[in-house]
Amino acid sequence: MRKIKYKKGRKLQPYNLEYTGIHKTKDSEMQLFVYDDLNLAEYEDFKVSNLDNFIEKQKTNWVNIHGLNNVEWLKSIGNYFKIDNFMLADILNTTRRTKLEESHEFLFFNIKSLLPAEHSDNISVEQISFLIKDGVLISFQEKRSDFFTHIRERIRTHSGLVREKKADYLLYILLDAIMENFYITLENEEDKVEDLINLTKKSVDPIILENIEKHRDNFNFLKRSIIPLRDSLYDIKSVKDDNIFNAMELDTFSFFSRLHQKSLELLEQIESDMGSLESASNFFFSAQTHKMNEIMKTLTIVSAIFIPLTFIVGVYGMNFENLPELKYQYGYHTVMGFMFLIVIGMIIYFKKRRWF
Template sequence: MRKIKYKKGRKIQPYNLEYTGIHKKTDSEMQLFVYDDLNLSEYQDFNVFDIEKCIDYQKANWLNIHGLNNIDLLKKVGFYFKIDDFMLADILNTNRRTKTEEQHDVLFFNIKSLLPAGDSDNICAEQISFLIKEGVLISFQEKRSDFFTHIRERIRTHSGIVRGKKADYLLYILLDSIMENFYITLENEEDKIEELIDLTKKNAGPIILEKIEQHRDNFNFLKRAITPLRDSLYDIKSMKDDNVFNVIEDENFSFYSRLHQKSLELLEQIESDMSTLHSASDFYFSAQSHKMNEIMKTLTVVSAIFIPLTFIVGVYGMNFKYMPELEYEHGYYTVVGIMILIVLGMLFYFKKRNWF
């Protein structure tokens, strides 16, 4: 599982542009969408030198960048849109926690996108950053993925209201798409917890406790990613009252309020799932304790049965010269019969008292 190291991230200077992620071999690519309610222009394999002639500030512009290895490319994008180097450094430093920052006429937002890692119990994380300025939305992804494929199709097919809105609404639906990944990841974890609880009832082996702890780490991982997201969405929602930052239109703040509400729901669900996981952990230890009690009860019954038998054997094992029973013709069979009767009597008594 790729951890989000908020406190132990790589120590780099704020203005030192260095990509700290794991996708070191991903080539940088750009795509540009320029659209309004009537027209759409789409540019694949977009060249940074074409920005000035292709960007139309009267329309909505979405510049998407895959791959963060080409530092020179990012510097050129930052130079054209007058983006400070420390914002570019935050984009490249994937160890930073989710945050929102506004400066002058630029709104910066980054988010951790989480998805289950195939058939394993791990979680894959990718940092996605956004810059919105004067009707231009720039998104930065560590690698090519299909997070926004359906949004591109909505723009191409003029589906919904996205073509009638500006870049701030586009930012909303992109964030909403990423947050759907949280629901997918959370549902995947919940399904595995149900399987784990069923397995705990059948087999309380040590591997169960290991799996419980791993899923507990996953939920803490989700919580650490969503909590700063909740705070960032609240900051965006609160911008409406500042009357200073006008990149987001007033009528669109309600959409960000919905995202903030979703983040609260996700955190509440995580707390509930962690309680369920805690119950599974308690059940595991209870099962272990019950199993141990059953073993001790069996051993105690066996010990109780053999105590009188041991006493009888000990008595007749003494080396006294004058023991009348030793001369009795049927003494051996008599003693063995008495011992059998004692065993049967004790078993009947224990069974009647429900001791086993």
Template sequence: MRKIKYKKGRKVQPTFLEYTGSHKHVKTEMQLFVYDTNDLSEFASFNVSQLEHCLDSQKVNWLNIHGLNDIELIAAVGEFLGVDHFMLGDILNTTKRTKLEEYHDILFFNIKSLLPVENSDNIHVEQISFLLKDGILISFQEKRSDFFTHIRERIRTHSGIVRDKKADYLLYLLLDAIMENFYLTIENEEDRVEALMDLSKTSTKPQILEQIEKHRDNFNFLKRSIIPLRDSLYSIKSIKDDNVFNAIEQENYSFFSRLHQKCLELLEQIEYDLISLDSASNFYFSAQNNKMNEVMKTLTVVSVFFMPLTFIVGVYGMNFDNMPELHWKYGYFIILGFMFLLLLGMIYYFKKKKWY
């Protein structure tokens, strides 16, 4: 179970910036795309002081930052854009839940990117944040990854309509790419759950129940990650006519509505998968009960077979003097034969009644 770690330092110094993620060894790097329909400029190596000369207010500017360890660089970018200090804190604090807010003319959006860990039942979590202001979109990633590789190629090759749209459409594309990771994670979990379903019908190993509970935790964590994203996207969808989010153009609200619909589909699928896990648990406990019933049935049958034999042995074990059978020459063999025939008769009777 994943728990939120409380940072006492933030209570003492509310404006203190600190990266709380696990990728503390990743070097902070920046990549900038400046484009419109006819032109594209790409910058891979520059510093914050050069940022103002690289940007073009007449074009779309996408600044992608990999690694959040250079606090001074993050703070400098925030100061350049006029970002509130608490927004920067939310970018660096990876324990924050997904949220959307607009402060003055800056739209802030952060989201959890989830991917399955190879050869493991764990889920890799990375927080990705976005700032959108006046045709400038800044994305913050904890480490370099290939989530947005296909979007970069579409920008470079002028594929689709991305070069014809504004920065808010680019934000939609980036969010959509991250949500694809949810599908991959759920698909991976479903494959493992399907294998558990088959295994739970035939095996009663306690490790099966442990794996079922592990995947239940994974699905609940997925659910907890998607619900705030759904709520954030719904807020965009529901107030599109109130001009609340000025950074998003009216004609692009429909794209964010599609993302909201995807969230609903993902949550429905997760609910179905949780029900499947309940079925797997029921299969497991049913197999346990069936196994126990078979064991008890076998022990009961064996006990019943030996009950009359034990009675006979107990009777002739009393050694009274007036027991004439004790002095018979062939009494021992007669009693043994009788006991053997009695046992065969009981076996035949039980078999005929299909009691075992």
């Protein structure tokens, strides 16, 4: 079983940027949305040097980057937006925990997106980073995926509030989409756990216990992923109270409070599911113990039945010349009948005592 956990990353110096993820063959691409309530422009396949021609400061700008393996290209993006190497290192190092950094100039959010792996009980992990700076939201994804497809459609079709709001609201709906992946992953785990619980009531195959432990690891991994997210979302409240990050509008903080509440709900559900797994594990051991007790009871009853028969056979197997029944014409039939009656009598007695 592959244990799912945060890998212990190598210590990388900030000036030695290196992508530590597994998607090293994915092409690096950039997509730009520039919009407000009235207008929308969408750009793809352009060079970093052309960003000045497309970005409009008075509108909301979303730069979406897929693929992190082209480090030199990412450095050029970092130079354009004046992103320091420490932050670029956090973007490229996929072993880092979820974190939040904020100042007057920027807000940086680093998060893990989880989804069930196909044809496996494992969990697929992708790191996604967000940076709001000078009214521009930059998202960094390890590979092209459909996490945000519905958000792009909402922008294109002017659905909901997204075109009326700024980059901070866009960050909220992007984070909300990632949290929906947590719900999908959790629901998938719950379905498998429910099947395991039903299976423990029918079988005591040891593979069931192995699967229980595998899903317990998955729930622990989910928990370790959500706890830093919960703490980061709570920290956004301090941004509001301290008035540190000026680009975030006051009415947007309530949306992040909803995300914080969702993280608490996820953690509560995980605790409940882990309790169900613990009950399934206890039931498995109880069923296994009960089955062993039934086997031992059967063997004990069989042994108890044969004890008097063994005694009688032992008596008549002794080499004494003057045993009374040896010369009797019907001695064999009498002894065999007596032994048969003992067996029947003991079975009746055990039945009345409900020993089997």
